[in-house]
Amino acid sequence: MSIRYPDFAGSWYPAGDEECLRAIRDFLEHDEAVPESGGPWRGGVVPHAGWFFSGRAAARVFSRISRAGNPPDVVIVFGGHLGPRHPHQLMADGAWRTPFGDLRVAEWLAGSLQKAYPFEVETPSRHRPDNTIELQMPFIKHFWPESEVLGIQVAARQEALDIARKAVEETKTRGRNPVFIGSTDLTHYGPNYGFTPKGCGPEAVRWVKEDNDRKAVECILALDPEALIREAQRNRNVCCPGAAAAALSAGRALGADRGALVEYYTSYDMRPDESFVGYAGAVF
Numbered sequence: 001m002s003i004r005y006p007d008f009a010g011s012w013y014p015a016g017d018e019e020c021l022r023a024i025r026d027f028l029e030h031d032e033a034v035p036e037s038g039g040p041w042r043g044g045v046v047p048h049a050g051w052f053f054s055g056r057a058a059a060r061v062f063s064r065i066s067r068a069g070n071p072p073d074v075v076i077v078f079g080g081h082l083g084p085r086h087p088h089q090l091m092a093d094g095a096w097r098t099p100f101g102d103l104r105v106a107e108w109l110a111g112s113l114q115k116a117y118p119f120e121v122e123t124p125s126r127h128r129p130d131n132t133i134e135l136q137m138p139f140i141k142h143f144w145p146e147s148e149v150l151g152i153q154v155a156a157r158q159e160a161l162d163i164a165r166k167a168v169e170e171t172k173t174r175g176r177n178p179v180f181i182g183s184t185d186l187t188h189y190g191p192n193y194g195f196t197p198k199g200c201g202p203e204a205v206r207w208v209k210e211d212n213d214r215k216a217v218e219c220i221l222a223l224d225p226e227a228l229i230r231e232a233q234r235n236r237n238v239c240c241p242g243a244a245a246a247a248l249s250a251g252r253a254l255g256a257d258r259g260a261l262v263e264y265y266t267s268y269d270m271r272p273d274e275s276f277v278g279y280a281g282a283v284f
Contacts, residue, residue, distance in 0.1 A: 001094060001095050001102075001104070002093070002094035002095070002123065002124040002125065003094060003095050003096075003097050003102060003124055004091060004094055004095065004096050004097060004124035004125075004127065005097050005124075006096075006097055006098070006134055006137075007129035007130075007131075007134060008129070008131050008134055008135060009099065011050070012049075012050040012051065012131060012135060013050065013051040013055070013135060013138060014051070014099065015099060016099055017099045017100050019099075020099045020100065020138050020142070021100075021142070023051055023055060024055075024059050024138075024139070024142055027055050027056040027058075027059035027060065028059055028060065028063055031059075031060050031063060040068035040069065040070065041064055041065045041068045041260075041283040041284065042065075042178070042179060042180065042251065042254045042256060042284065043065070043179050043180035043181060043182075043247055043250060043251050043254070043256075043283070043284055044061040044062075044064070044065060044181060044182070044247070044259075044262070044281065044282055044283040044284060045061070045181075045182045045183075045184065045220055045244050045247055045248075045259075045280065045281065045282045046058040046061045046062070046136060046181060046182070046183055046281055047183070047184065047185045047186075047279035047280065047281065048079065048131055048132045048133075048135045048136070048183045048184070048185060048240075049131075049185055049267065049277060049279065050135075051135070052270070053267045053270060053271075053277070053279065054135075054185065054279045056263060057262065057263040057264075057265070057279045057280065057281035058135070058136065058139060058281060059139060060262050060263050060281055061181075061262050061263075061281040061282065061283055062139045062140070062142075062143050063143070064262055064283050065143075065179055065283060066143040066144065070177060071143075071144050071146070071147070071177075072144055072147050072177050072178055072179040073146070073147055073148065073176055073177050073178075074106045074109065074147060074148045074149070074150065074171060074176050074177070074178050074179075075140050075144060075147050075148070075149050075150075075178070075179045075180075075181065076106075076109070076149075076150050076152065076167055076178060076179070076180050076181070076250070077133050077136050077137075077140070077149065077150070077151045077152070077181045077183060078152050078153075078154050078160070078164070078180070078181065078182045078183065078242070078243040078244075078246040078247050079130060079132030079133040079136075079151060079152070079153055079154075079182075079183040079184075079240060079243045080130065080132055080133070080152075080153025080154055080155070080240060080242065080243055081130075081132065081239065081240060082153055082154065082155040082156065082240070082242055083155065083156060084155055084156045084157045084242075085155065085157075086155045087118065087119065087120040087155070088117065088118070088119050088120070088152065088153060088154050088155055088159070088160070088163065089119060089120045089121075089122055089152070089153040090110055090113070090114075090119050090121065090122065090150065090151065090152045090153065091105060091110075091121070091122045091123065091124065091127060091151060092105065092107060092110035092111065092114065092119075092121050092122075093105055093107045093110065093123075094123065094124040095124070096134070096137045096149060096151070098137045098138045098140075098141040099138055100138060100141040100142055100145070101141055101145065102141075103137055103140060103141050103147070103148070103149045104148050104149070105148065105149060105150060106148040106149060106150040108170075108174070109150050109167060109170055109171070110150055112166070112170045113152075113163060113166060113167060113170070116163075116166055117159065117162070117163055117166070130151075130153065132153070132183040132184070132240055132243065133151035133153070133183060134151075135183075136181060136183055137149070137151075144179075147179075150167075152167075152246075153243070154242040154243055154246045155242050156229050156232065156233075156240075156241040156242035156245070157229075157242065158226075160242040160243075160245060160246045160249070161225050161226075161245060161246060161249035162249075163246060164180065164246040164247065164249040164250040164253065165249055165250070165253045167180070167250060168180075168250050168253040168254055169253070178250075180246075180247050180250035180251065180254075181247060182240075182243045182244040182245070182246060182247025182248065183240060183243050183244075184238055184239055184240035184241065184243050184244040185239045185240070185277050185278065185279055186212075186213045186216055186217075186237055186238060186239070186277065186278030186279065186280055187208045187212045187213050187216075187235075187236065187237045187277065187278045188236070188239060188275075188277050189204060189208050189212075189275065189276055189277070189278075190204075190273070190274050190275025190276060191274060191275055192275035193275060195236055200274040201274075204274075205266070205268050205276070208266065208276070208278055209264075209266065209278070212235055212236075212237045212278075213237055213264070213266075213278040213280070215231055215235060215237060216228065216231055216232070216235075216237040216238050216280075217261065217264065217280050217282070219231050220244065220248065220259055220280065220282050221258065221259040221260070221261060221282060222258070222259070223248045223251050223252055223256060223257060223258060223259055223284055224248065225244075225245035225246070225248040225249045225252075226245070228241055228244055228245045228248065229241045229242070229245050237278070247284075248284070251284040256284040258284070259282045259283060259284040260282060260283050260284070261280065261281075261282050262281040262282055262283055263279070263280065263281040264278070264279070264280045264281075265278075265279060266278045266279065267279070
C-alpha cells in the first residue's frame with residue numbers, strides 16, 4: 001500500500017505520537033466536562049491553521065462528535081484552497097501517514113465519486129502539499145483509529161454540494177457509518193492578507209469578530225451551503241467556502257437541520273497582531 005507522508009508534521013503540528021497526544025489532551029482540557037446537548041453529531045466544520053492557533057477548536061469538534069457514540073467507519077474531509085473554477089481533487093488510493101499510524105483511503109468511495117464527477121487525481125507520491133486536509137488526519141486517527149478516510153478538495157461552486165450529497169448516498173447504499181468534516185478558516189484580516197477595510201487596531205478586531213465572521217458562522221449554524229458560498233464571495237470571510245459548504249450539504253443530506261457552535265476565537269486572541277485570522281469549530 002502506497003503511503004502519503006506528511007508535509008506539515010514537525011512544523012504545523014507535532015511529528016511524534018506522544019507530542020501529538022499531549023497537544024490533544026491540552027486542547028481538550030476542561031472541554032470534556034461540557035455537557036452534551038443536541039446530536040448525535042454526524043459532522044462538523046473545523047479550522048486548519050497550525051495547531052498552536054487552530055488546534056483547540058478542531059480537537060473539540062472531533063471530541064464532541066466522538067462522544068456522541070457510534071464511531072464512524074469512514075470519515076470524509078472536504079478541504080482545499082480552491083476558487084470556483086479550479087478542478088476538484090482527491091487522492092483515490094493508498095493511505096495517509098499520521099503520528100498515530102496510517103489511515104487507509106476509502107477507495108470504494110473515491111471510485112464511485114470519480115465515476116460521477118471530474119477530479120484531478122493525486123497519488124501518495126505526486127501531490128501538492130495541502131494543510132486543509134492533512135492537519136485533520138491526526139485527529140481522525142486519534143479519535144477513530146479503525147476508520148477509513150477520504151480527503152476531497154472541492155471548488156467553491158454548486159458541484160461541490162452535489163459531490164457531498166453523492167458521498168452520502170454512496171455511504172447509505174453500502175450501509176456505512178460516515179462522518180463529514182469541512183475544513184476552513186474564516187476572515188484573514190490585515191496587511192499580510194491585503195484586507196483592511198476597518199484599518200488596524202481594536203475596531204478592526206471587533207468588526208471581524210462581531211460582524212464579518214459572525215455572518216459566516218450564522219450560515220454554518222443554519223446549514224445553508226449556498227448562503228455560505230455567497231457570503232464568502234461578498235465579504236472574504238471564509239477561506240475555503242467550497243469545503244465548508246460541501247460539509248453542510250452532506251449534513252443536510254443526513255437529515256441535520258441546525259448546527260451548534262463549539263468554539264470561536266481569532267489568532268489575535270492568542271498572539272495580538274495587526275494581521276490575524278478567525279477560527280470557528282461547529283458540529284451538526
